[in-house]
Amino acid sequence: MKLSCEIKNKPEDLIERFIRYTKIDTQSDEHTNKSPSTPGQHDLAKLLYKELMEMGASDVFYDQEHCYVYATIPATNDSPKNTPVIGFISHMDTSDAVSGKDVNARIVENYDGSDIKLSEDGKYILSPKDFPVLTEKTGEDLIVTDGSTLLGADDKAGIAEIMTMAETFLKNPELKHGEIKIAFTPDEEIGEGTDHFDLERFGAQFAYTVDGGDLGTLEYENFNAAEVELIINGRSVHPGDAKNRMLNATLIAYEFQSMLPAFENPMYTEGREGFFHLTMMKGTCEKAVVYYIVRDHDMEKFKVKKEMVRNIVEFLNKKYGEGTVELTMEDSYYNMIEKIRPHMHLVDNAKKVMEELGITPIDVPIRGGTDGAMLSYKGLPCPNLCTGGYNYHGRYEFAVVSEMRKTVDIILGICGIYGEFEI
Ligand SMILES: [Zn+2]
Numbered sequence: 490m491k492l493s494c495e496i497k498n499k500p501e502d503l504i505e506r507f508i509r510y511t512k513i514d515t516q517s518d519e520h521t522n523k524s525p526s527t528p529g530q531h532d533l534a535k536l537l538y539k540e541l542m543e544m545g546a547s548d549v550f551y552d553q554e555h556c557y558v559y560a561t562i563p564a565t566n567d568s569p570k571n572t573p574v575i576g577f578i579s580h581m582d583t584s585d586a587v588s589g590k591d592v593n594a595r596i597v598e599n600y601d602g603s604d605i606k607l608s609e610d611g612k613y614i615l616s617p618k619d620f621p622v623l624t625e626k627t628g629e630d631l632i633v634t635d636g637s638t639l640l641g642a643d644d645k646a647g648i649a650e651i652m653t654m655a656e657t658f659l660k661n662p663e664l665k666h667g668e669i670k671i672a673f674t675p676d677e678e679i680g681e682g683t684d685h686f687d688l689e690r691f692g693a694q695f696a697y698t699v700d701g702g703d704l705g706t707l708e709y710e711n712f713n714a715a716e717v718e719l720i721i722n723g724r725s726v727h728p729g730d731a732k733n734r735m736l737n738a739t740l741i742a743y744e745f746q747s748m749l750p751a752f753e754n755p756m757y758t759e760g761r762e763g764f765f766h767l768t769m770m771k772g773t774c775e776k777a778v779v780y781y782i783v784r785d786h787d788m789e790k791f792k793v794k795k796e797m798v799r800n801i802v803e804f805l806n807k808k809y810g811e812g813t814v815e816l817t818m819e820d821s822y823y824n825m826i827e828k829i830r831p832h833m834h835l836v837d838n839a840k841k842v843m844e845e846l847g848i849t850p851i852d853v854p855i856r857g858g859t860d861g862a863m864l865s866y867k868g869l870p871c872p873n874l875c876t877g878g879y880n881y882h883g884r885y886e887f888a889v890v891s892e893m894r895k896t897v898d899i900i901l902g903i904c905g906i907y908g909e910f911e912i
Pocket of ligand 1: 580643644677700
């Protein structure tokens with residue numbers, strides 16, 4: 490396997506490319522009811538389209554309506570004909586947690602392990618006291634912001650890494666690989682990244698999202714997820730003569746909560762432990778509305794949790810009268826492991842490349858969902874790779890230059906393996 494630093498015809502510098510992308514405001518917004526949710530995402534899509542055209546990628550397509558960009562890197566002639574078509578996907582939008590406008594990225598060279606003053610006034614300090622992971626990054630070059638915005642390494646680091654892979658292969662046809670597909674998507678952060686994803690146009694048999702964090706991250710398990718809405722109908726009566734007549738809807742909501750297992754709560758769970766999470770509760774004596782999310786990696790345990798919700802509702806309706814508690818429960822997404830398991834080569838090959846590069850694979854179940862989970866259930870098995878970015882969705886977000894470069898090597902290495910891999 491060849492490292493990118495040993496390659497003859499160099500692509501554009503990864504970090505310059507990344508910083509150019511961070512300057513475009515692509516923050517998504519879940520309240521616009523539009524697709525894409527914000528116009529800024531089109532600006533990045535147009536730029537990526539232009540750059541892919543210029544570097545000579547094939548089938549470059551910009552979906553101007555829904556803001557997706559697709560491209561192909563054709564297989565090299567020496568690659569066997571029946572190798573699988575592998576895809577790489579990153580999202581163009583950034584989180585709405587902190588502004589993504591006028592991002593002022595800068596590089597802290599040879600980080601010395603001390604506090605990093607992000608803003609001039611010292612208001613925002615990136616400190617190893619708050620973020621212990623920094624202690625492992627001494628000697629590294631870090632990309633940080635000025636504290637007024639997020640960085641957008643989530644997921645522009647992934648985009649820059651995929652673009653660098655594409656340019657590397659296009660400039661160095663002696664590097665053997667099979668057919669490679671690329672896609673950049675909008676609105677991942679608001680859960681709509683795959684709504685208009687054209688799987689047929691994309692044309693990959695397997696893919697990786699490049700949307701993880703720490704170098705070595707390899708994610709192929711996520712939660713099974715459901716949303717619960719309870720509408721509780723009480724009976725409001727003057728409290729002076731309410732005996733045996735009043736039904737307090739809010740207290741029934743409390744009663745529902747009291748019957749859930751106390752420790753199966755996000756406050757007390759980690760790893761593969763699932764939970765019931767009360768996300769919203771609003772009520773009077775007459776009426777209460779309560780929302781929960783239910784999560785579990787294990788499908789059986791997930792079913793048991795949902796059954797428990799139904800049983801409690803049934804109990805309360807028996808106790809207080811039919812129709813007191815109205816339940817709506819819908820599945821949101823499922824654990825991709827079910828769809829990855831028949832194609833474990835996706836995990837094994839990524840691990841193999843990492844190990845060859847001296848990177849320890851970090852194999853942790855995601856306590857959330859990913860676009861890859863959605864795509865896996867639409868027929869495109871799709872684990873998630875690292876990017877080298879940290880502290881996502883906030884002004885303390887940073888990226889490690891060497892880890893971003895190594896992520897490019899991981900992607901190149903995976904393409905190399907699938908250039909030989911016959912199915
Ligand atoms: Zn992301």
